[in-house]
Amino acid sequence: MIRAVCLSLAILAAGLSAATAETKAKDLFGSKKSGSRQAPEAIGTYAKGCGAGLVQLPETGPTWQAMRLSRNRNWGHPETVSFIKRLSAKATQQGWKGLYIGDISQPRGGPMITGHQSHQIGLDMDIWMNKPKSLRLSRGQRENLSAISVRAKSQKTVNDYWTPAHAAIIEAAARDPAVDRIFVTPPVKAYFCQKSKRRDWDWIRKIRPLYGHHYHFHVRLKCPKGSRNCQTQRPTVKELSKGRDGCDETLNWWLTDYLNPPKVAPKKKKAKPTPRKRGARDYTMADLPRQCAGVLKSR
Numbered sequence: 001m002i003r004a005v006c007l008s009l010a011i012l013a014a015g016l017s018a019a020t021a022e023t024k025a026k027d028l029f030g031s032k033k034s035g036s037r038q039a040p041e042a043i044g045t046y047a048k049g050c051g052a053g054l055v056q057l058p059e060t061g062p063t064w065q066a067m068r069l070s071r072n073r074n075w076g077h078p079e080t081v082s083f084i085k086r087l088s089a090k091a092t093q094q095g096w097k098g099l100y101i102g103d104i105s106q107p108r109g110g111p112m113i114t115g116h117q118s119h120q121i122g123l124d125m126d127i128w129m130n131k132p133k134s135l136r137l138s139r140g141q142r143e144n145l146s147a148i149s150v151r152a153k154s155q156k157t158v159n160d161y162w163t164p165a166h167a168a169i170i171e172a173a174a175r176d177p178a179v180d181r182i183f184v185t186p187p188v189k190a191y192f193c194q195k196s197k198r199r200d201w202d203w204i205r206k207i208r209p210l211y212g213h214h215y216h217f218h219v220r221l222k223c224p225k226g227s228r229n230c231q232t233q234r235p236t237v238k239e240l241s242k243g244r245d246g247c248d249e250t251l252n253w254w255l256t257d258y259l260n261p262p263k264v265a266p267k268k269k270k271a272k273p274t275p276r277k278r279g280a281r282d283y284t285m286a287d288l289p290r291q292c293a294g295v296l297k298s299r
Contacts, residue, residue, distance in 0.1 A: 029110030036298035042121040042230040050292040051109030051122035063088035063098030076104040077122035094165035102126030111280040151214035174203040185214035186254035193247035205241040
């Protein structure tokens with residue numbers, strides 16, 4: 001009898017394990033409400049990983065407010081929280097009250113049910129372009145306030161909302177040694193290329209043009225010390241810029257061909273449909289680093 005019960009329990013456990021393996025990782029990580037009780041560690045890559053021992057950025061601080069609190073994405077590696085505190089303090093030097101902080105990561109990182117493909121290991125953060133009018137916003141106000149775009153309708157230049165203070169804050173972020181790269185709308189990159197001296201390559205090259213970043217700028221930190229399972233993004237910023245500042249044909253493409261793609265003669269032979277690329281929301285636990293299973297199981 002005892003043997004039969006043990007066998008049944010083993011079969012049940014195996015079934016549950018198999019079910020977990022097939023469950024989408026986004027659902028498993030999205031269900032966690034708090035961080036794991038582990039030493040802080042960024043695990044895997046920015047778009048395929050998780051975060052152990054992530055800490056919550058306080059909803060309100062002396063120089064910041066976390067936005068969209070209902071998402072519960074104000075969690076990050078301790079290095080990320082420290083960076084936000086020091087950058088938001090520097091924002092006050094530009095006449096701002098501080099910074100509005102968008103998504104960082106979920107409590108244990110990992111793929112998200114909606115939104116980002118990255119932001120999985122606690123080292124990515126979105127910082128709104130808004131100049132805060134108040135750091136006493138209610139939860140409801142933080143849900144309903146809209147981020148403000150700094151891109152002109154032509155999509156080739158910044159608009160009138162963009163100010164030297166925006167530039168100074170992004171420059172301060174890029175000069176921080178913890179920062180790996182910063183994603184901005186292409187017109188912002190063009191602004192820096194036009195205004196900055198070419199001897200400043202080391203920080204200008206960190207600023208990378210990318211679609212969808214006109215309402216916020218996206219800061220990505222380097223793998224912190226102690227995160228042995230964190231993988232540096234390849235190619236690195238230096239490899240992308242090849243010793244320059246990124247003010248080259250790549251930026252020109254974003255401002256020309258990307259906005260107005262050249263016409264291509266149709267192929268005579270009907271091409272086979274391209275299979276959909278598997279994204280972060282398709283991942284199961286088998287796709288993530290093995291350490292992520294421990295992050296989920298930890299209290």
